[in-house]
Amino acid sequence: MPFPSTSSTRLRPRAMPEPLIEIDGLTKKFGPITAVAGIDLTVAKGEVLGFLGPNGAGKSTTMKMITGYLAPTSGHVRVLGHDVENDSIGAQACIGYLPEGAPAYADMTPRQFLNFIAEVRRLPPEIAKLRIEAAVAKTELDSVLDQPIDTLSKGFKRRVGFAQAILHDPPVLIMDEPTDGLDPNQKHSVRALLRTMAPEKAIIISTHLLEEVDAVCTRAVIIDRGRIVADGTPAELVARSRHHNAVTLTLPPPQLEQAKTRIRSLIGVAATEDALRPDGLAALTAFPKNGSLLIEDISSLAVQEKWDVRELYAEAGRLDEVFRAITTHDADRAREARA
């Protein structure tokens, strides 16, 4: 029975958390080149948005406009209701920003630098002290606090930039490649930190690392040539992959032909691919029709036919495949720019 819909009991959409960043028709042109071509995006509290895209897609330019470093050619950005162009100070006070390459004043020590940022952000001295201590502890900077920043390793420099961005506990964090140049342990701790901060903030990170999206992001936005070409949860994007629910099994090469024929005859199978692996086994991958689940059928078939199966697994999908499929290659872009 359909739900009664009257004027008094209107169906409400699912309660949305408050939007902290509202981007509306954002466009940036540098002379004849359009770097960002009309981006609309709303980021709510609790979201960690991963900004993906090939080099030159407009990720950094968009971030520079959100933070007020570049003025948009057209369109608007509002951060907690502050228009970035008309009330840049109000908006910037709500933002923690890690620019590309984590720039910092090289002649200062991290302690001096963080004190400077606290002073510029007008934190009262006693609060500044606590916030600096907290930021230093979170980014594990205590061992290098009094060394000039230009003598620090790339990983420490990045963490100084990170500490600077979270110093005032901002509701909005914008980070351009926050884990670039970090070793796997440091990457892990930065991601863990982002996850712990996520519920209270709206976070946008840009990255080249697709595994990062899986690790920290609640939402992935792929941009290409200044436009949003995909927007969804990492799981939704992965589901677009050809490998979504694909099943791969490995078995000795003599059994391959028979297995191929039998698997192809299953109803849910769209196609198969096989390859000989360096370890001497044959790998056979079955791609499903319309994302149907194949693993049960294939495993019972393998038991029934007594194939000598070594591995059998289903894949969620491959983000890199989706990424490649929906973004253009450098060569295409260059060709287009020339035209």
Next chain:
Amino acid sequence: MKSLWPIFKREFLAYFSTPLAYVFIVIFLFAMGAFTFYIGHFYENGTADLSIFFSYHPWLYLFLVPAIAMRLWAEERRSGTMELLLTLPVPLWAAVGGKYLAAWAFTGVALFLTFPIWITVNYLGSPDNGVILASYVGSLLLAGGYLAIGACISALTNNQVIAFIVSVVICFLFTISGAPLVLDFFRGWAPLVLIEAVSSFSMLTHFMSITAGVIDLRDVVFFFSLIALFLAANVVIIDLKKIG
């Protein structure tokens, strides 16, 4: 004003945390001494005043002040800290003012360190210390004028060498615009008003009128307007770069 202070403080201390400050001050003092004593024949002149000392200031500043100013914005832009600074919740005028005042204060420190020559001249004779004080004020204003021009040019480029050379040329024009070299170019075709206007833009003329011992309000107003004009241009240039 509250947001200007931390930027001023950071910039000012930055001079002394790199060798730049010490190299600059040593060369500044050495050059001042060399010009005053060897080229200006301070002792042979036999008069207890510092007019020879101050007469070399415009020419020394012409090269030394753009050397200080060239890094103000060019360096920020090159190292990427510009993006950090301009995305902090600070009004643009405070960033421009803070950096400028820090550089000016630094040249003030260098100028202050020439005090031994004041002691010397007081030891050797009895100079008119009022004139000397006025000359120091004039010298500081002159440095401020050059510095404002240099800061503005520095905002235009991320290449420090270009910033330096262009600043020197523009400072040079503002220095000698009262001299025949420039005025002859206008004489014969330009109306007298224009010639007088060009000539009144000469920092040298205004500086010399102060070092004569009289701090005329008009000269002070000239220097402050010049500084304000170039700082305003500095703000506009950075704002325009945002539009890209």
